[in-house]
Amino acid sequence: MxxxxxxxxxxxxxxxxxxxxxxxxxxxxxxxxxxxxxxxxPMPGWILHNDRLQTSHEKSQNTVLAKTCLQYVSLYQVWDSALHDSPHPLGVSFRRYAATSWHQHVRSGLRNDAVILRLCMGFLSRDYPTWDSWRTLIDSEDPKLRGKDAETVPPGPLYYAVEMGLKDVAISLITEQNVNETSSLGRSPLGIACTKGFIEVVKLMVQNRANITAADNEGWTPVIAASSNGHVQVVKLLLENNIDITAADNEGWTPVYVASFNGHVEVIFPASRRA
Known part of the structure; x- marks a missing residue:
C-alpha cells in the first residue's frame, strides 16, 4: 500500500x-x-517539554533515535540466541544497527539531554543486564582488535564512553568509575582519551589520579598516543604533570619520534624541550 x-x-x-x-x-x-x-x-513530549523548541528538528530526531536504540539494546530478549536460529533474522539486523549506531545518534542529537544522559549512564555499567552482550558485539566488529590476542579481561564502561566520543557521558562517569581500569591488552580510558585528543576528559582523569605512565601491551603510553595524533594540548598537559617524554614503546618509538614520523611539528617543539 x-x-x-x-x-x-x-x-x-x-x-x-x-x-x-x-x-x-x-x-x-x-x-x-x-x-x-x-x-x-511529531516530537515526543519528553523533548517538547525540554524548552528547546528552537533547536533544529534534525538534532531532535537524532535524540529520538538514540533513545529508541538504547532502549532496544537494553532488553535482554533482544540478545536471545534464538534470534540467530530464525529463518528471517530481522531482529538480528536491527539489533546490530541499534547496538552500533545509538552513540552516533547521541552525538548528533541534543546536547546534554537529561533523558539521554540518564539512559547512557545506566547502560554503561558492568552491572547492566545486557552490558556484556553489547560489549562483545562491539569488540567483535572493532578492526583494531583483529589479529590480536584474545582479550581475557575487557575494558570498563568508561573506556567505551570515550571510544564512542561521548565526552559528556565520560565526564560524568569519571567520578563514578575506576579511571585506571585496564583490559588485558592494556586498553585504558586515559589511553583512548589521549588518542582522540579529548583535553577536558584527559584533564579530569588526571585530576582523578589516572596513571599517566600506563602502557598497553605494545608499550604505547598516553603521551605517545597523543603525540602520534598531533594533540598538542594533551601533550602539554601531560608534560605539566611530569611525564617522561623519553620513554619508548616496545619498538623503540618515543613521543618525539612518532610525532615526527606523522608530521606533527606542533608537538615536536614542546616535547623536545623536555626531552
Missing amino acids: IIDLCGPLLEVRNDPSNPSAGQRAVHLPHFTVKQYLIYRL
Missing part, C-alpha cells in the same frame, strides 16, 4: 546477498521529501 500511494517518492532496494523481502530497505531518494519529513514528524 505504501508503494501504491507514494511510489514516486520511495525506492525499495534489495540486498544482493540476501534477496528475501524482509531484507529490503525503503529509501527516500529526493532531498525535499527528507526535509519535509524532518520538519513534519
